[in-house]
Amino acid sequence: MDKPSRLIDREPHDGSSWLEYLEVVGVIALVTVAGWFSKLDYHALGQIYLLAVVLLAVRVGRWPVLFSAIVSAVTWNFLFIPPRWSLTILNFNDTMLLLSYLAVALMAGQFTARIRAQERYAHLRERQATALFHLTRALAGARTLDEAVEAALRQADGLFKARTALLIADDGVLQSHPAGSFQLDETDRRVSEWVQRHGREAGRFTDEQVAAEALHLPLLRSDVGLGVLAIRLPAEVTRLAADQWELMEGFAAQIALLVEREQLRAASEREKFFAESTRLQRALLDSVSHELKTPLAVLRSAGDKLHTEDAAKRSALTAEMRTATRRLDHLVANLLNQSRLESGALSVRPDWCEVRDILNAARRAMGEALNDRPLTISVPEDMPLLWGDEPLLEQVVANLLSNAVRHTPPATEICVSAGRTSTEGKEQVFIRVADRGPGIPPELRENLFEKFHRYRETRPGGLGLGLSIVRGFVRAHQGEVVAENHPGGGACFTVFLPHAWPAEIPADEL
Amino acid sequence: MSFEPARAEILVIDDEVQIRRLLRLTLEDAGYQVREAESGWAGLQSAAAKAPDAVILDLGLPDLPGLEVLARLRKESALPVLILSVFGQEGSKIAGLDAGADDYLTKPFSDGELLARLRALLRRVKPAVAANRFTIGPIAVDIARRRVTHHGRTVKLTSMEYALLQMFITHRDKALTHRQILRELWGPKAEGQTHYLRTYMMRLRRKLEDEPDSPQYFQTESGIGYRFVTEP
Numbered sequence: 001m002d003k004p005s006r007l008i009d010r011e012p013h014d015g016s017s018w019l020e021y022l023e024v025v026g027v028i029a030l031v032t033v034a035g036w037f038s039k040l041d042y043h044a045l046g047q048i049y050l051l052a053v054v055l056l057a058v059r060v061g062r063w064p065v066l067f068s069a070i071v072s073a074v075t076w077n078f079l080f081i082p083p084r085w086s087l088t089i090l091n092f093n094d095t096m097l098l099l100s101y102l103a104v105a106l107m108a109g110q111f112t113a114r115i116r117a118q119e120r121y122a123h124l125r126e127r128q129a130t131a132l133f134h135l136t137r138a139l140a141g142a143r144t145l146d147e148a149v150e151a152a153l154r155q156a157d158g159l160f161k162a163r164t165a166l167l168i169a170d171d172g173v174l175q176s177h178p179a180g181s182f183q184l185d186e187t188d189r190r191v192s193e194w195v196q197r198h199g200r201e202a203g204r205f206t207d208e209q210v211a212a213e214a215l216h217l218p219l220l221r222s223d224v225g226l227g228v229l230a231i232r233l234p235a236e237v238t239r240l241a242a243d244q245w246e247l248m249e250g251f252a253a254q255i256a257l258l259v260e261r262e263q264l265r266a267a268s269e270r271e272k273f274f275a276e277s278t279r280l281q282r283a284l285l286d287s288v289s290h291e292l293k294t295p296l297a298v299l300r301s302a303g304d305k306l307h308t309e310d311a312a313k314r315s316a317l318t319a320e321m322r323t324a325t326r327r328l329d330h331l332v333a334n335l336l337n338q339s340r341l342e343s344g345a346l347s348v349r350p351d352w353c354e355v356r357d358i359l360n361a362a363r364r365a366m367g368e369a370l371n372d373r374p375l376t377i378s379v380p381e382d383m384p385l386l387w388g389d390e391p392l393l394e395q396v397v398a399n400l401l402s403n404a405v406r407h408t409p410p411a412t413e414i415c416v417s418a419g420r421t422s423t424e425g426k427e428q429v430f431i432r433v434a435d436r437g438p439g440i441p442p443e444l445r446e447n448l449f450e451k452f453h454r455y456r457e458t459r460p461g462g463l464g465l466g467l468s469i470v471r472g473f474v475r476a477h478q479g480e481v482v483a484e485n486h487p488g489g490g491a492c493f494t495v496f497l498p499h500a501w502p503a504e505i506p507a508d509e510l
Numbered sequence: 511m512s513f514e515p516a517r518a519e520i521l522v523i524d525d526e527v528q529i530r531r532l533l534r535l536t537l538e539d540a541g542y543q544v545r546e547a548e549s550g551w552a553g554l555q556s557a558a559a560k561a562p563d564a565v566i567l568d569l570g571l572p573d574l575p576g577l578e579v580l581a582r583l584r585k586e587s588a589l590p591v592l593i594l595s596v597f598g599q600e601g602s603k604i605a606g607l608d609a610g611a612d613d614y615l616t617k618p619f620s621d622g623e624l625l626a627r628l629r630a631l632l633r634r635v636k637p638a639v640a641a642n643r644f645t646i647g648p649i650a651v652d653i654a655r656r657r658v659t660h661h662g663r664t665v666k667l668t669s670m671e672y673a674l675l676q677m678f679i680t681h682r683d684k685a686l687t688h689r690q691i692l693r694e695l696w697g698p699k700a701e702g703q704t705h706y707l708r709t710y711m712m713r714l715r716r717k718l719e720d721e722p723d724s725p726q727y728f729q730t731e732s733g734i735g736y737r738f739v740t741e742p
Contacts (some may be wrong), residue, residue: 329618333597349600349733351688352705354712356723357730379723385708391600391733502705 013088020060026069027052042080044103049076053105057112065109073102121243128247131159137252145262150179152255159247161234165214167192168227182232184214191216203235205240215240217248219256226259238340280391280451287464291331295324301328319368326367330402337395339450341472348392350478352385352502355418355431359389362397363416369405369481374413383418386429387500392473393431396481399466399494400433407491408437420499427499428479433451434492439485448483470495518632519543521562523553523579524594525572529617532568536621542628550574554582557589564590564631567611567649569602577605584610590631594619600733607687607734614685614734626741630683644679646727646740649718651679658718665717670695674710678728678738687735711736 031052035045048073057065078087081094089095135155142148156454159160165180165188174192176184184192191203191212199220203212214232229252233240240248302317302324333455340346359377386393397416404414415434420427440448451468470493474481479497486492520542522533527548534544546560547553550571557565569576580591593611595603603614613627644651648661656672658665667675673695677686688707692700696726700706711730715722729737 086658325618330598336597347601352708354708354730358733360724361730361732376722387734390730394732503703505703505706505709 020064021067023060024056024064024071027056028068028075031072035080040075042082043097045080046076046097049073050101050105050108050227054108054112057109058116062113064107065113066106069102069105069109072105073098076101077399101485114163124243128243128250131155131247132250132254135251139254139258145176145258146179148258148262149177149255152251152258153179156229156231156248156251160231160244160271163232164254165230165232166227167230168198168219169196169225174228175249180230182214182230184230188212188216188230192230196225196226199223203230215248217252219252219259221256221260226256226263229255229376288331288335292328295327323368325371333395334399334469337469337473338465341469341476346392346472348389350388350477351390353388353390353393355379355383355386355429358386358390358393358397359416359418359431361394362401365394365398366401366405366508370401370414372411374411374414375406376413378415378417380419384420384429384499385502387498387502388477390498392476396470396473396495397431397433398469400495403466403470403493404435404437404491409433412436414488421496423496428496429499430494430496432492432494434486434490436490439489440483440491445483449481517543518563519545519558520628521545521547521553521565523547523550523565523571524568525549525570526568529568533624536624537628540625540628550576550579553579557583557635558586561589564592564628566592566594566628568594569599569606575726576603579608580609580611590629592627604687604689604734607685608689612684626683634700635682643697646682648720649727651675660718667714667717671710671714671717671741680737682738682740684712685731685735685737689735691735 027394028049031045031048040046040048053065053068053072056068074087077089077098078085081089081098083090089098098144135152138151138155139148142151149166153166156162156164163180163182165182165184166177167174167184168177169175174196188203191209191214194209195202195216195218199218200208201215201217202208203214203216204210205215209216216232217229217231219227219229231248256341298320302321306314307316308314308317337346356377356379358380363375363377401414401416408414413436416432417434418429418431420429424430449467449471451465471481474495474497477496477497479496481493483491483493520537522530522544524530524533524546525548530546530548531701534546537544545556547556550573553565553567554574556562564629567576567579567583571579576593576595580593581648583589583591590612591610593603593614594617595606595607595614596617599616603616612631615627642652643655644653650659650662651657654658658667658672658675674691677691677694683708688704689701691707692703696703696706711728712722715725715728719725719727727739729739
């Protein structure tokens with residue numbers, strides 16, 4: 001891109017302050033006083049004045065140096081070159097001396113000023129390189145796009161003493177990034193959109209849309225506009241030097257790179273997510289069809305045999321059919337629950353519940369599955385009411401019971417208990433389902449409550465949704481479920497729920 | 511299983527033909543007459559043409575929401591309505607009961623449950639408690655004298671406990687929502703105070719159940735309310 005309007009070299013440093021003039025006056029006064037009281041002749045003193053001017057040239061700017069050259073020449077002439085106390089010079093030699101003094105002093109001033117300007121330029125270059133280096137380092141250290149943008153914009157703010165705003169194109173619409181340090185007004189927004197459309201810079205310091213207060217740079221990656229960087233420089237800055245342009249463009253390029261990287265990352269994340277959800281879907285379909293087939297096969301075959309005259313056999317067949325339908329029912333309920341959890345459609349309707357009712361209902365829902373199990377239920381006499389959704393908590397307990405039945409040998413004991421507990425000053429009620437089975441294998445502990453995390457893939461019964469639903473429902477109650485192995489053997493699942501006391505019942509209502 | 515002696519006529523409103531067929535089989539086996547309707551509008555028309563003795567109404571109809579059908583039925587008459595819902599529809603069950611349905615069943619249900627519900631429903635049309643005495647299992651209530659015994663031993667009930675028991679006897683075998691009970695016993699302002707009810711039920715069970723922790727008669731309908739079961 002050509003940029004004729006901005007190849008204006010910045011004036012070398014000319015902000016000489018009055019302090020520098022003061023320094024000049026001081027140094028010349030010092031030399032003058034020293035010369036006055038010394039026995040040096042005026043030739044030698046001239047050399048010393050010259051030395052002072054050259055030394056000053058190293059320290060102060062161009063104009064103070066010029067000033068020092070003239071002041072020292074006048075002083076020297078007035079006080080030391082005969083006749084003293086006069087600006088007239090008698091001698092041609094002395095005139096030449098004074099003129100060559102002035103020439104040397106002025107040249108020395110110019111040369112040193114130029115050397116210093118170059119030095120400053122080199123310094124500026126170095127600062128630019130450092131700034132870009134800091135930027136890339138900050139970007140490399142950022143973990144997210146937001147962090148990186150924040151870092152980049154703050155660097156830009158500091159470097160240009162400016163305010164910056166970033167607009168990222170999202171489906172063709174420019175969205176303000178929250179890390180920006182100023183809000184674009186209506187005009188600036190329009191300019192940004194212009195920049196996004198045309199892929200060229202615009203706004204202040206450019207030839208386009210000059211009404212804007214900020215300078216707008218496009219974020220381009222292989223000619224695709226990813227967004228716009230808007231920089232609002234202080235009002236006293238009237239021109240931008242080429243090096244500043246380069247630096248700003250460097251920043252814009254870095255940020256463009258960043259945005260592109262983030263977009264690529266997001267795209268690959270999306271792809272991974274889709275792959276993962278496809279995998280989960282397949283796992284679900286596999287296990288659903290597997291889980292459906294068994295009870296369906298039972299129903300079909302038992303249905304075919306129902307014609308039998310043998311009453312005992314018939315009642316056995318209907319019992320099988322009942323078990324199969326209960327299993328299907330459980331399966332459908334869990335699928336529905338999981339989808340309610342995942343779609344966010346789960347609505348918890350809490351009310352005061354009786355824990356004993358919940359445990360009884362869960363046990364009833366289990367049906368014959370618990371027939372051969374010694375089951376003890378212990379609830380303390382003074383168990384308080386529970387604030388929760390009765391049907392959901394019932395599902396929680398039923399799923400824990402079903403889990404216990406599935407993972408323990410037949411006829412092993414299952415203990416259900418409830419109570420009130422206080423942990424870290426927090427009042428909680430708990431419901432615990434403990435079994436006497438082999439316990440939870442350590443390798444399963446971590447992902448126990450994840451869906452489809454089944455113990456032994458081939459084992460019949462269960463979709464691997466039960467515990468995931470337990471956790472989902474409990475969390476919907478602001479509670480937590482904890483799995484541990486009993487010291488005496490067996491797994492133990494405890495559901496903790498926040499405890500509250502119902503309002504006192506007024507005595508006249510009792 | 512006892513049969514209703516009269517040939518009561520039941521109107522089944524359900525869009526699933528298989529459910530209708532099975533209900534017909536079950537109900538006719540139990541001695542009822544069955545009329546079918548496959549949509550909400552058809553059901554309403556059928557009921558308007560000739561009132562059945564009871565209606566079995568599916569909540570998930572394609573043409574008209576079940577609750578809407580219920581409301582229209584209720585505008586015309588007080589005939590007993592049993593609503594059928596599926597798992598996960600707790601909200602509409604409660605809404606249906608509060609809107610005047612007499613009872614509900616969740617699919618899938620067993621024949622036993624269905625017939626027990628229907629019997630209770632039809633019984634309610636007749637005078638509630640004819641005799642002065644009401645006896646169920648170990649519980650005996652002398653209504654005239656407000657005396658309650660459990661296994662022959664006199665049980666002291668507070669007036670509120672007695673009122674609760676009386677409500678259960680009147681609506682025996684029928685699901686009562688928390689709201690219905692609270693409104694009747696404590697008045698409309700107590701409708702959200704479920705903990706009153708929980709506390710009373712616990713006391714009533716402790717006084718009248720053999721095993722209060724797993725009650726036989728005063729059963730909880732999860733998320734809905736209670737049911738006084740006379741044939742556990």
